[in-house]
Amino acid sequence: MIWNPEMECNSRGTIKQLQLERLQETVKRVYENVPFYRKKLDEAGVTPDSIKSLEDLKRIPFTVKNDLRDNYPYGLFASPLKDMVRLHASSGTTGKPIVAGYTKKDLDTWSELIARIVMQAGGCDEDIAQVCFGYGLFTGGFGLHYGLEKVGATVVPSSSGNTEKQLMLMKDFGTTILVSTPSYALYISEVAEEMGIDIKKDLKVKIGMFGGEGTSEEMAKELENRWGILCTENYGLTEVMGPGVAGECEHKCGMHISDDHFIVETINPETGEVLPEGSFGEMVITTITKEGMPVLRYRTKDLTRIIYEPCKCGRTTPRIERIQGRSDDMLIIKGVNVFPSQVESVLVGMQGIAPFFQLVVRKKGFTDDMEVLVELADNSLLEDFSALEQLERDVKHNLKTVLGIETKVRLVEPKSIERTAGKAKKVLDLRNA
Ligand code: DLL
Numbered sequence: 001m002i003w004n005p006e007m008e009c010n011s012r013g014t015i016k017q018l019q020l021e022r023l024q025e026t027v028k029r030v031y032e033n034v035p036f037y038r039k040k041l042d043e044a045g046v047t048p049d050s051i052k053s054l055e056d057l058k059r060i061p062f063t064v065k066n067d068l069r070d071n072y073p074y075g076l077f078a079s080p081l082k083d084m085v086r087l088h089a090s091s092g093t094t095g096k097p098i099v100a101g102y103t104k105k106d107l108d109t110w111s112e113l114i115a116r117i118v119m120q121a122g123g124c125d126e127d128i129a130q131v132c133f134g135y136g137l138f139t140g141g142f143g144l145h146y147g148l149e150k151v152g153a154t155v156v157p158s159s160s161g162n163t164e165k166q167l168m169l170m171k172d173f174g175t176t177i178l179v180s181t182p183s184y185a186l187y188i189s190e191v192a193e194e195m196g197i198d199i200k201k202d203l204k205v206k207i208g209m210f211g212g213e214g215t216s217e218e219m220a221k222e223l224e225n226r227w228g229i230l231c232t233e234n235y236g237l238t239e240v241m242g243p244g245v246a247g248e249c250e251h252k253c254g255m256h257i258s259d260d261h262f263i264v265e266t267i268n269p270e271t272g273e274v275l276p277e278g279s280f281g282e283m284v285i286t287t288i289t290k291e292g293m294p295v296l297r298y299r300t301k302d303l304t305r306i307i308y309e310p311c312k313c314g315r316t317t318p319r320i321e322r323i324q325g326r327s328d329d330m331l332i333i334k335g336v337n338v339f340p341s342q343v344e345s346v347l348v349g350m351q352g353i354a355p356f357f358q359l360v361v362r363k364k365g366f367t368d369d370m371e372v373l374v375e376l377a378d379n380s381l382l383e384d385f386s387a388l389e390q391l392e393r394d395v396k397h398n399l400k401t402v403l404g405i406e407t408k409v410r411l412v413e414p415k416s417i418e419r420t421a422g423k424a425k426k427v428l429d430l431r432n433a
Contacts, residue, residue, distance in 0.1 A: 114147020117247030125152025139242025254319025
């Protein structure tokens with residue numbers, strides 16, 4: 001089922017016309033209400049009246065994360081504070097968080113967009129959805145919650161953590177949709193095994209709505225095999241709204257973007273040049289219906305490609321290909337660009353090792369040095385030194401084939417890499433330690 005066929009299956013011409021009208025309104029709104037944007041637009045010689053076509057989007061300057069930090073907490077609000085009914089924030093590793101403010105209308109839009117991704121994943125009003133995203137400043141919990149309710153699903157707001165209890169509820173309540181980060185879904189499956197629960201037989205889960213972090217194709221397959229369910233990827237970010245920006249349908253060929261609410265471009269991350277449709281690059285998002293905190297041309301740092309061919313599901317919305325990584329996650333090791341997702345794609349599914357790993361990066365002289373911690377699947381190999389050596393050689397060989405460089409590998413004991421109920425920390429960066 002499609003939640004909003006009128007918008008999700010419309011002709012691109014009609015959507016483009018709608019996008020233009022909404023872009024014009026958004027530019028006018030921020031020009032009149034947000035001094036930060038007015039200054040930037042004035043400097044670029046852009047007045048709201050001068051936006052005549054979607055091509056004019058290119059004339060609008062980019063917005064970056066630091067702009068949000070510099071305007072902490074309320075500097076980018078385009079509605080009076082009294083009209084804001086919810087605040088969320090993304091933690092960020094350093095300094096002040098990024099704040100997102102929502103008006104009543106923004107929350108309605110958010111629920112509408114979540115309803116779309118729920119139906120894309122195959123959810124309906126008969127489902128029991130256990131939301132294992134954190135409820136709090138993180139947008140995952142509350143974001144999914146209200147959209148699932150809008151669809152009519154029964155929501156179990158179990159939040160993240162307390163994994164044994166999650167499993168008990170899942171079993172007793174007959175949960176059919178698991179909503180979590182992919183890392184947490186992996187961890188839950190491990191705890192289930194320890195508890196003697198066979199997740200394929202003893203639980204009724206049939207859909208995984210995963211998001212909040214990237215997964216390699218291999219990890220997505222691993223999750224599908226472990227859970228025996230349809231796993232969908234869902235994308236979003238606090239700055240733009242939270243989850244609900246895009247999500248996969250059952251055909252799993254990219255995440256459908258609600259382009260009646262967001263305009264997406266890809267740019268060359270180094271030069272800022274806008275790339276032709278369908279090119280791989282950094283995704284830039286403009287919100288065109290947000291009232292409380294619209295963002296113009298936000299540089300997401302997420303690297304991907306936008307697919308414009310129609311999907312078999314009948315939706316005509318463009319799709320975001322699986323995110324390959326963030327430009328700021330990219331490591332330069334021995335002069336070669338390395339993404340954690342590439343390491344994941346090599347390690348997940350290899351015989352003898354578990355799908356948990358961590359990259360430890362240190363400074364060595366003027367260059368970066370990387371060590372890959374790889375967890376053994378079980379204790380059986382610990383006694384067999386030559387088998388361990390062979391496994392290490394195999395891992396090194398496979399990594400070299402994909403990354404093009406020799407890497408240091410350390411095999412570590414089963415269950416020694418930290419598990420998470422949220423987003424996994426795949427890189428331990430000790431360069432400034
Ligand atoms: O993670 C919002 C969200 C919650 C999306 C739950 C989906 C489900 P932030 O904490 O602001 O917001 O982090 C946003 O996480 O720029 C991406 O780098 C990454 N990310 C989120 N979803 C995906 C995904 C939420 N499906 C940042 N694939 C984004 C790859 C993702 N990366």
